[in-house]
Amino acid sequence: MRRAQSIMIQGTHSDAGKSVISTALCRIFSDMGYKTAPFKSQNMALNSYITLDGKEIGRAQGVQAEAARTIATTDMNPILIKPSRDYEAQIVVHGKPYKNMQAGAYRQDFFQQGLTLIKEAYERLDQQFERIVIEGAGSPAEINLNDRELVNMRVANMTESPVILVGDIERGGVFASLVGTLQLIEASDRDRVIGVIINKFRGDVSLLEPGLDWFTEYTGVPVLGVVPYTNVKVDAEDSVALKLYSTERDSEKEIDIAVIQFPKISNFTDIDPFLSEEDCHVRLVSSKEQLQDPDLLILPGSKNTIEDLIFLKQSGLYDEIQRLTKNGKTFVYGICGGYQMLGATVEDPEGIESKVSIEAGLNLLPIYTIITSEKTTTLSKGTIQTNGQTHYVEGYEIHMGVTTFLKPCTPLITQGTTTDGVISENQQIIGTYFHGIFDNDSYRAALINQIRKVKGLEEKHDRVAFRSQREEAYNQLAEHVKEHINLSFIEEKMREYYDKKIRLGMETTMEGSQ
Structure with a gap:
């Protein structure tokens, strides 16, 4: 074998x-x-x-x-x-x-x-x-x-x-x-x-x-x-890695991006593509004092949407987000659990995630969500129309819950005969179930340029090819580690243990045949 x-x-x-x-x-x-x-x-x-x-x-x-x-x-x-x-x-x-x-x-x-x-x-x-x-x-x-x-x-x-x-x-x-x-x-x-x-x-x-x-x-x-x-x-997997992200504003960067650090934050690597953009600075916020007036506010994924929504209210961030949406300058973007929070209510009647059965949302998008026991896990793709341009996007979905429109509204993503997400009439409040949405270079560039336009800045088109950059990162990491470890010794020991495993397997087979 x-x-x-x-x-x-x-x-x-x-x-x-x-x-x-x-x-x-x-x-x-x-x-x-x-x-x-x-x-x-x-x-x-x-x-x-x-x-x-x-x-x-x-x-x-x-x-x-x-x-x-x-x-x-x-x-x-x-x-x-x-x-x-x-x-x-x-x-x-x-x-x-x-x-x-x-x-x-x-x-x-x-x-x-x-x-x-x-x-x-x-x-x-x-x-x-x-x-x-x-x-x-x-x-x-x-x-x-x-x-x-x-x-x-x-x-x-x-x-x-x-x-x-x-x-x-x-x-x-x-x-x-x-x-x-x-x-x-x-x-x-x-x-x-x-x-x-x-x-x-x-x-x-x-x-x-x-x-x-x-x-x-x-x-x-x-x-x-x-x-x-x-x-x-x-990409990091453990929330311990969040300590590596900035919490302070960088006045030298033209675009300030704030990300809510929920207690139950999940798939926070959605924000990583912005870290590679020279004009963008990403910072994590967990209090109303930290929030200030960002150009883009991201509500990321959450493993417990209702409890993290309650956190927004208890921390004062809920009221601050409401304030930001009235200034006409800040874009608010919710992903997965963050998208659910942008709606009128989040309901968990079966107590699947929380003991709280219903919680009022930010009411910034005409939707409501009911948490269900069936989990959606899928790779997804579709198109986004912005400013006369069509952007082909790919992502993945991981969520428990069904989101319903309270009234007709503009979906963010078209997926054949279905849709995903919502974008407000002024295009500054956006929600989607697509994780990895910012990995899509042309759409990310269009979003940043929308923000730059609101700020009175010139558009920039020389954006990072994020997926190519990630592939190159694997090569760079491999070369870096290979240069500083005793690879030949490691391989020698791997062969020794492999030979031992084969011997043990042969001995087991021989014993079984006796």
Whole structure:
């Protein structure tokens, strides 16, 4: 039976750089000619990715599949956990909602089922691909959880994979976190760690070398690389990454874009294309004092629309948004949950997301939404008409709820015989279910030029080709990481573990035939 060579990337904590290193290795192995797949057994994230067959997986695994030049499938992330309220999350199994579960119930009741799902998904990848890059979650040293964990050392042992431990030096105390992690895991798991990578380094590496020598001597584990901090950006999956976004206004940029940072914000990478535009500055706001008077205000996706709508009211942002819509200068754009909030009401009669059954919306668009148990997950495309121009757009939808027009209005997107979204008569209040709407270069350029026109600025047409830029980012990231890690040593260890896996497989087969 065919088997893949594998490597697992674990970290000392969340946001240590596991996803970035895994993405880089996916592109590196693809460049070397290997048919490569990513794998993360269990992912907790509110940033999602839609597969070609309309299923939902963690965004990081979708991005890693793109980096590996392969088609993403739910086998690459069979379990996705999407927190929806305190101590409760929606469990997504192979891309479809399974049920909402409390944390304790999930840990107690789902463990064996989850383990079976993970084994079966990996087995299918193992037979289809030549190399698999496995990503862990959090830390393998979470000793309070390790007896029933489904994503770190249990997966490494199950797949017979060598492990690289990643530490983030930017946070400080990297040697303590690496040493502490190694000391807290089981001895057999420690033996599986073939080396560590120190990530996000800034400065002169020669000043770090005494620490590197000490670490190897003290632990017996080699340092496989010190990866300098890089501005090369790939999509984030974890809301921890929101700390990297600006919260302050930049007076040197012509276009000021404010994005509401909801407590249950999801798919916040929708805003990333604006980060590449030289005349745009993007900032996150979570209070009325921060909002000020932006040129474009974006209400992003939400995993709990009603509770985040209540947050708008309690924070004072609700009244400030109403004020902005009266000044004739600010464009307001709602995506998915943000689109639902722009309507008259959001209703949740079955208590699917919230204990509040109905909440008044911003009432800026003539729509209302009822939250339903059936989840829409699909890749979508259509056309947008603006100022006599037709823009072909693609995106993806992930939402629970049906939105209805209260009166005839202008849809934003035409999709054959159906439509999506609404645009107000003055074209300054816009809502859509399309995630990734700003990835479409011609439409994004048209929107920015509309804003520039309102501000009395000249139009600009030399815009970024965002999708091409993202592909180039994978190449740049791969080259950056490849330059600073001991790839030959990693490959040697992968082959050793592969040979061991083959031997174990042969021995199992021989035992079964006796």
